[in-house]
Amino acid sequence: MATLVAVAAFVAATWLYGPTPRHDALPSSTEAAPAPSMLDNAVSRVQEAVRSVAPPASGLTPVALTAARLQEAGPLMGAAEARLIEIYQLIGAARHREALKQAEALVRAHPNFQLAHLVHGDLLSLQTRPVRQLGDVPDTKAMAASAQLSALREESHRRLLALTERPPEGSVPTQFLTLSPQSRHAIAIDASRSRLYLFENLNSARNAIAGDADRLPRLKLLGDFYISVGLSGIEKTHEGDKRTPLGVYYITSTLNPADLPDLYGVGALPINYPNPLDVQRGKTGSGIWLHGTPSDQFVRAPQASDGCVVLSNPDLQRLLNTVQIRTTPVVIASSLQWVRPETLAEDREQFQSVLEAWRQARGAGKADELKAFYSTRFMHQGRDLSQWWPRVEGELRANGGRELQMKDLSVLHWRDQDDTMVVTFGEVAVGQSRGVTKRQYWVREQNRWTIFFEGTI
Numbered sequence: 001m002a003t004l005v006a007v008a009a010f011v012a013a014t015w016l017y018g019p020t021p022r023h024d025a026l027p028s029s030t031e032a033a034p035a036p037s038m039l040d041n042a043v044s045r046v047q048e049a050v051r052s053v054a055p056p057a058s059g060l061t062p063v064a065l066t067a068a069r070l071q072e073a074g075p076l077m078g079a080a081e082a083r084l085i086e087i088y089q090l091i092g093a094a095r096h097r098e099a100l101k102q103a104e105a106l107v108r109a110h111p112n113f114q115l116a117h118l119v120h121g122d123l124l125s126l127q128t129r130p131v132r133q134l135g136d137v138p139d140t141k142a143m144a145a146s147a148q149l150s151a152l153r154e155e156s157h158r159r160l161l162a163l164t165e166r167p168p169e170g171s172v173p174t175q176f177l178t179l180s181p182q183s184r185h186a187i188a189i190d191a192s193r194s195r196l197y198l199f200e201n202l203n204s205a206r207n208a209i210a211g212d213a214d215r216l217p218r219l220k221l222l223g224d225f226y227i228s229v230g231l232s233g234i235e236k237t238h239e240g241d242k243r244t245p246l247g248v249y250y251i252t253s254t255l256n257p258a259d260l261p262d263l264y265g266v267g268a269l270p271i272n273y274p275n276p277l278d279v280q281r282g283k284t285g286s287g288i289w290l291h292g293t294p295s296d297q298f299v300r301a302p303q304a305s306d307g308c309v310v311l312s313n314p315d316l317q318r319l320l321n322t323v324q325i326r327t328t329p330v331v332i333a334s335s336l337q338w339v340r341p342e343t344l345a346e347d348r349e350q351f352q353s354v355l356e357a358w359r360q361a362r363g364a365g366k367a368d369e370l371k372a373f374y375s376t377r378f379m380h381q382g383r384d385l386s387q388w389w390p391r392v393e394g395e396l397r398a399n400g401g402r403e404l405q406m407k408d409l410s411v412l413h414w415r416d417q418d419d420t421m422v423v424t425f426g427e428v429a430v431g432q433s434r435g436v437t438k439r440q441y442w443v444r445e446q447n448r449w450t451i452f453f454e455g456t457i
Contacts (some may be wrong), residue, residue, distance in 0.1 A: 059338030060165040076223050077163075078315045080110050080298070085163055087119060099123055113298035115152050151301035158194040158302055159226055165193070167221065171338040172199075175248065175331045176217045177348045179203065180410040180424065183327045186219060187251075187290075187319075189227065189309060190336040191234045191244065194302045196290075196311065197336075198223045198319065216341040222322070225315040228300040230307045234334055236273070239285040244307050244332065245273045248412045248422045251328045254320065255289070265292020265313045267320050271330050276441045276453035277420060280377065290330070292316040326457070329412055347413060351421060351442075354449045355406070363404040365396040375443060375450035403430040408437075419444040424457070 077085070083106050090099035103120040110116060173188045184204045188197045202218035229244040230236070236245040249271040257267045268291035274283050285307065292313040293300060299312045309332070311319070354373075361370040371389065378385040407426035414420045421442040428435030441453040 167338045173336045178411040180408040182408045188331045192335040196227045228304045228310040249330045365401045375452040377452045
């Protein structure tokens with residue numbers, strides 16, 4: 001991805017800021033006719049760079065930055081970002097007077113949007129001299145100013161890539177094998193693209209039981225937003241490392257902004273880091289949130305937080321108004337892979353057969369058969385399998401061999417050095433109307449799936 005950013009950065013700079021000033025600099029009330037070849041050639045170069053460098057497995061579709069594309073993508077992005085991208089397109093079409101008017105309006109609406117101010121300054125400079133790159137200001141030798149300018153350029157490039165590398169219509173990240181109707185929404189974060197994707201679960205109006213758990217995930221993209229991650233990047237391992245964790249998490253609560261310092265903006269959504277997989281691996285730290293920005297900032301640099309995921313306040317407000325606590329999954333990946341839902345069928349069906357065998361063994365009260373599903377690495381609340389197992393045997397005796405149903409099933413697949421499944425479901429005995437909600441973490445060990453954590457939520 002670093003190579004892709006470098007290629008796209010060069011292309012974007014050439015595209016947005018041409019080598020010679022346009023005749024907007026002349027005192028004329030007539031807008032110069034855009035040179036069609038300029039934008040068309042630049043778009044083709046962006047697409048060529050994306051095709052040649054982006055890994056095919058990403059599933060992203062290179063698209064042209066056109067007025068139609070902006071009209072289609074605008075509602076999905078934050079309002080301010082959509083306006084910024086439109087300014088970029090006007091610059092690429094040599095419509096600099098119009099771009100300047102739009103930039104002036106944008107900085108009036110969002111006076112703390114630093115990148116918008118930078119583009120506005122370039123457009124003002126363009127009236128008198130060539131502007132060869134984003135932030136073509138005369139004195140950037142000071143270390144702090146240079147670093148800030150570099151961060152703003154990187155922010156600009158990532159926003160452009162988010163528009164020119166789009167998930168195909170109807171595609172889903174590979175982690176979502178099955179999503180419960182109780183999960184009305186889902187979130188996926190691509191750290192390499194500084195992007196958060198918000199989905200609506202189109203299966204949320206249906207009841208999920210074991211018999212229909214093989215249905216395809218149906219996710220509608222509601223929005224995608226620019227985000228910042230940890231100052232030191234991703235793959236958090238310990239307290240204070242200023243990294244953002246990778247994995248499958250759930251939103252656990254919402255925090256009132258009145259109770260928070262200004263640093264967190266309009267609010268915060270904590271996630272359950274460290275999750276049981278993180279604990280199994282000895283990872284430490286806490287307090288990983290999705291949160292907003294302080295009042296004097298619109299957004300932060302791509303890598304700027306202590307480990308949290310940071311959005312602009314308007315974008316975070318949209319999340320706060322949309323998602324539910326406890327049932328909204330949050331996948332944080334170094335790079336998301338997008339596929340058609342039907343391509344996940346084999347993984348889903350293979351794991352479903354294992355899960356069904358576990359259900360049958362538990363419902364029948366077959367302790368020895370059931371125990372074979374649990375890993376020697378099993379831990380729950382500090383107890384290993386030998387300490388925890390007597391409790392399970394007591395539950396089996398109390399159940400009396402009644403068949404169990406698994407309702408509202410979610411299965412999220414996480415692959416890194418291990419192959420794991422995060423499984424959430426309602427466990428209800430046949431003939432009863434209520435049960436418990438369980439979450440299990442499964443790992444593939446020696447080519448078989450075993451459970452290394454099981455708890456109620």
